[in-house]
Amino acid sequence: MLIVGVGGLGAAAALELARQGALRIGLVDGDRVEASNLHRQLLHGPADLGRPKVEVAAEKLRKLRPSLEIETHAARLTAGDVGARIAAYGFVIDATDHAPTKFLLNDACVRAGKPFVYAGVVGLRGQLLTVLPRESACLRCLFPEAPAEDETASCQDAGILGPLVGLVGALEAREAVKCLTGAGTPASDRLLTIDAASLRIREVPLRRSLACPLCGDGFETPPPHCSADTASRHPEETVV
Numbered sequence: 276m277l278i279v280g281v282g283g284l285g286a287a288a289a290l291e292l293a294r295q296g297a298l299r300i301g302l303v304d305g306d307r308v309e310a311s312n313l314h315r316q317l318l319h320g321p322a323d324l325g326r327p328k329v330e331v332a333a334e335k336l337r338k339l340r341p342s343l344e345i346e347t348h349a350a351r352l353t354a355g356d357v358g359a360r361i362a363a364y365g366f367v368i369d370a371t372d373h374a375p376t377k378f379l380l381n382d383a384c385v386r387a388g389k390p391f392v393y394a395g396v397v398g399l400r401g402q403l404l405t406v407l408p409r410e411s412a413c414l415r416c417l418f419p420e421a422p423a424e425d426e427t428a429s430c431q432d433a434g435i436l437g438p439l440v441g442l443v444g445a446l447e448a449r450e451a452v453k454c455l456t457g458a459g460t461p462a463s464d465r466l467l468t469i470d471a472a473s474l475r476i477r478e479v480p481l482r483r484s485l486a487c488p489l490c491g492d493g494f495e496t497p498p499p500h501c502s503a504d505t506a507s508r509h510p511e512e513t514v515v
């Protein structure tokens with residue numbers, strides 16, 4: 276599994292994968308540990324300030340599971356290297372807080388036929404969607420044009436709730452395990468929205484758009500590496 280972003284979401288996902296017996300993970304993040312976001316980053320502490328996040332995370336994960344194989348990439352993904360970065364992994368976890376990078380990952384994963392999970396947390400709300408390329412809705416089925424950088428709320432502007440980030444990151448790890456083992460039903464074709472204020476989780480049903488500029492009709496991509504339970508692909512909107 277490749278985890279892109281080793282902040283709050285990525286640290287929670289990595290810890291879950293390590294605990295659940297993952298053999299090999301990759302970590303991508305070009306940032307260094309900062310004091311302003313320690314409250315939501317389970318793998319980083321005050322003694323780590325200024326160090327590359329991927330180095331700190333790998334060090335702590337190795338203490339937790341010495342047999343875990345970890346590859347680190349201390350750089351932000353770019354359009355030029357995203358294809359090579361994801362190529363060696365069976366599943367990709369989007370744990371970034373940067374909308375353009377989410378769409379970069381979406382596009383590269385769909386083109387490569389690589390299943391991945393998108394997630395985002397701002398304020399008291401979180402979202403999660405697993406994308407099975409050419410089988411289920413991708414981010415561009417929802418938003419054909421990626422939002423501009425200044426159109427999305429940032430963690431600095433809206434704040435962020437540490438426990439919610441931990442929950443969503445752990446759910447992302449679970450999606451990876453489900454997809455790679457075939458056990459359970461991926462959260463594909465349904466956008467999970469989590470409202471921490473009311474503690475309600477809603478599912479918004481989605482479908483792959485035939486007009487999607489990335490995965491719509493006429494755009495050929497290889498099949499995904501894991502299959503979903505098609506019987507539960509289009510659930511009614513529910514509150515659970």
Ligand SMILES: [Zn+2]
Nearest residue numbers: 413416487490
């Ligand atoms: Zn699409």
